[in-house]
Amino acid sequence: MNKSTILLKVYINNTGQLAIMELEEYVKGVLAAEIPISFHEVAMRAQAIASRTFAIKRIRNLGGFGCKTNPEADICTDRECCQGWVSAEELKELWGDEFESNWEKINKAVTGTQGLILTYNGNPIDAVYHSTCGGSTEDSENVWGNRVSYLRKVECDYCKHSPFYKTEKTLCLRDLQEKLGIDLSEDDLHENDVFISGLIEQIERTAGRRIKKIMIGTQSFDGEKLRELLKFPSTRFWWSVKQLTFQIMGYGHGVGLCQYGADGMAKQGKNINDILTFYYTGVEIEKMNKHSFEKPLRGKVITIDPGHGGGGSAVGPTGLREEDINLKICEYLEQILKTEEANVKKTRSGNVYVPLAERVRIANEAGSDLFISVHQNAFKDRNVSGTETFYYPGDLKGKKLAAFIQESLVKTLKRKDRGVKQANFYVLRETNMPSALVEVVFITNPEEEQLLRDEEFLRKAARGILSGIMKYYKI
Ligand SMILES: [Zn+2]
Ligand SMILES: [Zn+2]
Structure with missing residues (x-):
């Protein structure tokens, strides 16, 4: 997507005007309004990426949700509602002789990050930020009630130089x-x-x-x-x-990026990626392109297959059953696939026995675009651990799918990477669409069995699989 095609409708609160602005130009006015010009240039760049992403998420033409208080606008210049913005004319008056040099700083931060945005599972995030966290940021649900995976609390030791650290x-x-x-x-x-x-x-x-x-x-x-x-x-x-x-610590809602913290990190030599991934958990910095705004899974038929069921699956050292875990991960996966507007089929719900031939029939008859089977590994040596993903020999698309899922799972779960492997499994061989079989971790390994008892770990596994599927469609 050409950058010049991204326009947004900005409601300017202090004049009551509705202006159409080009995104990159708009971001410059945001930087000037949102952070002191004395901030480290790396912090300015981090803020530029956050503010650009914040705007993208609100542009209605790109599927954004618009400004809450001014329905005709994508975004407004009221900090309490959207994000601050100030015009170059106002800055000339404000900065006087220093306008040229200050504007140059802002210009560099914006053009140096041109088109870069923050994504989570391939989608632009809601890049909320605040001035000063005062020692710790906050989980989104504690402030707004809804849990957002990338808006997690982090202990921030970097904003002590803020005038708002303690007031x-x-x-x-x-x-x-x-x-x-x-x-x-x-x-x-x-x-x-x-x-x-x-x-x-x-x-x-x-x-x-x-x-x-x-x-x-x-x-x-x-x-x-x-x-x-x-x-x-x-x-x-x-x-x-x-x-x-x-005695009040910090300034702002405390969710997402701590601006003074970003400045503190930059002054300690941290880079943009260090800063943004610290405050936004699990995000990536990506060049904005039309894929960023598409839902690549919209309408795709994806069959997910929770391995086993009805008894007889592997059991961990403390009695955890593989069939139950496979089902839970698939339930999480189903939820997030649906938010991506995929058409999800499941080969079983509940703890029932479904023959392999029946699983294959469900996938084939639905005309599935992908088939993903979810398992936990087992081995008699309890020391064996890690993640592996299988595909059927000769299924090149399946190989690509398995490779992306494996890569994402290893990155998300941080378990040993056992690699992508070929296997002549019935469900891989008989399904007539690209397919992959995931062995998330070893239920027989005591440490990994404990991890599987943690719902957050299961959610992470589902997100890892989703992220692999997204990459399969995007790359
Ligand atoms: Zn607004
Ligand atoms: Zn902070």
Whole structure:
């Protein structure tokens, strides 16, 4: 896709205009609005890729979801809604003599990453970001309720130089009451002892309700001594909390890229890939092309075959059954294939016995485009471990499919790469479409059996297989 063909409708909040902009030009205005010009050039490039991807995900013509508050626009310039943007004219006024050199920096960051976007399983991601995480980013579901695989929490040690790393805000109770619409019954003198944990504790009073002893901080004071030190007129006193000082770590929603963290990483010599894959889990930086916006699996008939069923499959050292795991992985795989709009067939649901010939018949009669059989390996030597994928000798497309699945699985699961192998398995031989049989890991290996008990590992296996299928169609 030619870059000049990517246009987006931008609602400019401060003028109320709807402008049509070219993507790369738009990204320059975003950089100027979103990060300080003093940022490291590598951080600027990382931000350019994130902001470009953020925009792509919103362009309606490319299947994006548009701006929520301005339905006629793809994106707006309100940071709270979409992402910031500022015009070159405004920057000239703002920067004065420094405009040329600053603009050159921005220009370099954008042209140096021209057309690059972030993808997950081959699709552009929703590249959300924030100013400063304050020590840790956040899982998407804790902020917005929906779990996004690439928006995972990471401990960030890189944003300490941000002016927003730690800030303070002091509010008096009256402000707090007004802002929150609550009643804190702030009586001036209620003659009740208020204990403040770690600050005022162990209060002892005389019969005349004078302070006899009191613990302030870690030290105990005699009433009269305290009166002398604080120069109070008497020891018959009470106290109340009139204001609260909050210590606040970070700035923004905390999901995705931490901008100051990206700058911190860049200053430590990390590269763009280090930075972006740190804050966006499992993503890739890809050159944007028309494939990025297509759903290559749309309408493809894909038969998935959870190996075994109905008893008799391999069993792990602590009793995990292969047939159950195969089914779970296939269920996850079915879910994500459906989000890619594939037409999914399954050879079994539930723990039932389905003969091999029946599995093949299901795949062939559906006119499947692909057949994927999912298994766990087993071997009498429990030390044997790793991932392997099989294809039928002579099935060149099957070989390509198996190679991509193996590559993606090894990358995702990080188990030993046992390679892509030929095998004369019935389901591979008799199915008349490209087919592959995956042995995810060894259920007989104690460590891998434990991994198979983790639902997240099974989800990862499904995603690895999906990613292999996507690559098969794209490359
Ligand atoms: Zn918006
Ligand atoms: Zn951070």
